[in-house]
Amino acid sequence: MDKPENPHLLHVLHQHAETNPFSRPGTPGHHAVQIGFVGLGAMGYPMARNLAKWRKEHVYGSIPVLVWNRSKSKVDELIKETGEGLVVAADSVEHIANECDVIFSNLANDEVVRTVYNQFAKALESFQASSPTKSKIFVETSTTFPTLAVELDKLISTIPSAHFVASPVFGAPAAASAAQLLIVMSGDYRSKKEVAHILHPAVGRKVVDLGGNVEKAPTFKLIGNSMILGSLELIAEVYTLAEKAGIGAAPVHQFIKDIMPAPPLISYGDKMLHDKFDGTKGFAIDGGLKDSQHIRRLATELDTPMPALDAAHQHMLTARALYANQVRLGQAQFDVLDWSSLVAGTRVAAGLDPFDSSKQHNKPVPED
Incomplete structure (x- = not known):
C-alpha cells in the first residue's frame, strides 16, 4: 500500500x-x-x-x-x-x-x-x-x-x-x-x-x-498602474462631490472601507481625506505623470481610449502647477508632492481649496 x-x-x-x-x-x-x-x-x-x-x-x-x-x-x-x-x-x-x-x-x-x-x-x-x-x-x-x-x-x-x-x-x-x-x-x-x-x-x-516576451511584464505594469490611477481619480471626484454636497469625505471613506476595502483605495483615500500629500512617504507626482504618459502612449498606439486616465493626468498636472506656485510664494508644505494630490485638480474645478480640505465651502452640519 x-x-x-x-x-x-x-x-x-x-x-x-x-x-x-x-x-x-x-x-x-x-x-x-x-x-x-x-x-x-x-x-x-x-x-x-x-x-x-x-x-x-x-x-x-x-x-x-x-x-x-x-x-x-x-x-x-x-x-x-x-x-x-x-x-x-x-x-x-x-x-x-x-x-x-x-x-x-x-x-x-x-x-x-x-x-x-x-x-x-x-x-x-x-x-x-x-x-x-x-x-x-x-x-x-x-x-x-x-x-x-x-x-x-x-x-x-x-x-x-x-x-x-x-x-x-x-x-x-x-x-x-x-x-x-x-x-x-x-x-x-x-x-x-x-x-x-x-x-x-x-x-x-x-x-x-x-x-x-520581455515586453509583457512592463505592459502589464502599465495596465495595473492605469487601474490604480483611475481609482485615484474616482476617489478624488466622489470625495469632492461629498464635500460640496455637505456630506463630507469622511463618511465616503468609511463607505470604501466597509464595501470596497482594497488596500490602495483605503490608503490613498486616507491621504486625500487628511491632505497627506508628502511624496517622500508615498509615490511622487512626477513618477505618476511619467507613468500616465506611458499609459496614454500605449493606449494611443493600440487605439484604446482611456478617458478616466486622461482626467487623472490632467488633474495631476493641475496639482503640480498649483504646488509650484505655492513653492514660488514660500507656502509649500512638502519637498515632494504625492500623486494622491491629484484631488487638488477636482477640488479647484469645484471651487474648493486645492490642498486644505478644512477650507471646504459647505462643511457638513450634523442633523438634529
Missing part, C-alpha cells in the same frame, strides 16, 4: 505554487551568488535592504549585496541601517556589472535606465578583453515603456552568457518595506526561475510569470 501523503507538505507545496510559479533552480536550496543593486530611491532602498537581510538569515554563506546609487548618502544610510556585513558600497555602475552574478536596478525613468544599461554593456565589453564573462542576469524592476525592455534585452544579449529579465513590481514604498510587493516577470525562463527565488519571499509576496 502506498504511504499516505503528508497533508501539511501538500499544503505548503500548493501555497508555494500559488505565490511562485517556478520550481527551485538546479542548485539545491538557496545558494550564495553575488547580488548587485543599482538605485536606492523610494522603492529601491527597501528592496535592497530586504534582499540583504533575508539572504543573511536564510542563505548559507551569503555574500553582502553590492549597491550603487547616484547619491552616496543613500548607500551610507543603507549600510548604517543594515549593520556591518550585509551591504557593501560599489565604486561605480561598472563595478556592479563586472563583479555581480545577478544585478537588479530600480531607477527613476526610461532615460536613466537606458544610460545605466549602456554603462553595464560597455563595462562588460571591456572586461571580456581580459577575462571571460561569467553567467550574469540583469533584472530591471522600474516602470518603463515596454519597447525599452526589447532594447535592453538586445543590448544585454550581445554579451556572452548574459541574460535580461523584465520584472517591474507593484506596491507603494510601504509595501516594499514590508516585503509585500507583487512581482511580474517576462524574459528568459531559466533566468526568471533563478530571480524568482531570490525575490520571493525576500522582497515580494507573489511572483507572476508572463512568458518569454
Whole structure:
C-alpha cells in the first residue's frame, strides 16, 4: 500500500505554487551568488535592504549585496541601517556589472535606465578583453515603456552568457518595506526561475510569470498602474462631490472601507481625506505623470481610449502647477508632492481649496 501523503507538505507545496510559479533552480536550496543593486530611491532602498537581510538569515554563506546609487548618502544610510556585513558600497555602475552574478536596478525613468544599461554593456565589453564573462542576469524592476525592455534585452544579449529579465513590481514604498510587493516577470525562463527565488519571499509576496516576451511584464505594469490611477481619480471626484454636497469625505471613506476595502483605495483615500500629500512617504507626482504618459502612449498606439486616465493626468498636472506656485510664494508644505494630490485638480474645478480640505465651502452640519 502506498504511504499516505503528508497533508501539511501538500499544503505548503500548493501555497508555494500559488505565490511562485517556478520550481527551485538546479542548485539545491538557496545558494550564495553575488547580488548587485543599482538605485536606492523610494522603492529601491527597501528592496535592497530586504534582499540583504533575508539572504543573511536564510542563505548559507551569503555574500553582502553590492549597491550603487547616484547619491552616496543613500548607500551610507543603507549600510548604517543594515549593520556591518550585509551591504557593501560599489565604486561605480561598472563595478556592479563586472563583479555581480545577478544585478537588479530600480531607477527613476526610461532615460536613466537606458544610460545605466549602456554603462553595464560597455563595462562588460571591456572586461571580456581580459577575462571571460561569467553567467550574469540583469533584472530591471522600474516602470518603463515596454519597447525599452526589447532594447535592453538586445543590448544585454550581445554579451556572452548574459541574460535580461523584465520584472517591474507593484506596491507603494510601504509595501516594499514590508516585503509585500507583487512581482511580474517576462524574459528568459531559466533566468526568471533563478530571480524568482531570490525575490520571493525576500522582497515580494507573489511572483507572476508572463512568458518569454520581455515586453509583457512592463505592459502589464502599465495596465495595473492605469487601474490604480483611475481609482485615484474616482476617489478624488466622489470625495469632492461629498464635500460640496455637505456630506463630507469622511463618511465616503468609511463607505470604501466597509464595501470596497482594497488596500490602495483605503490608503490613498486616507491621504486625500487628511491632505497627506508628502511624496517622500508615498509615490511622487512626477513618477505618476511619467507613468500616465506611458499609459496614454500605449493606449494611443493600440487605439484604446482611456478617458478616466486622461482626467487623472490632467488633474495631476493641475496639482503640480498649483504646488509650484505655492513653492514660488514660500507656502509649500512638502519637498515632494504625492500623486494622491491629484484631488487638488477636482477640488479647484469645484471651487474648493486645492490642498486644505478644512477650507471646504459647505462643511457638513450634523442633523438634529
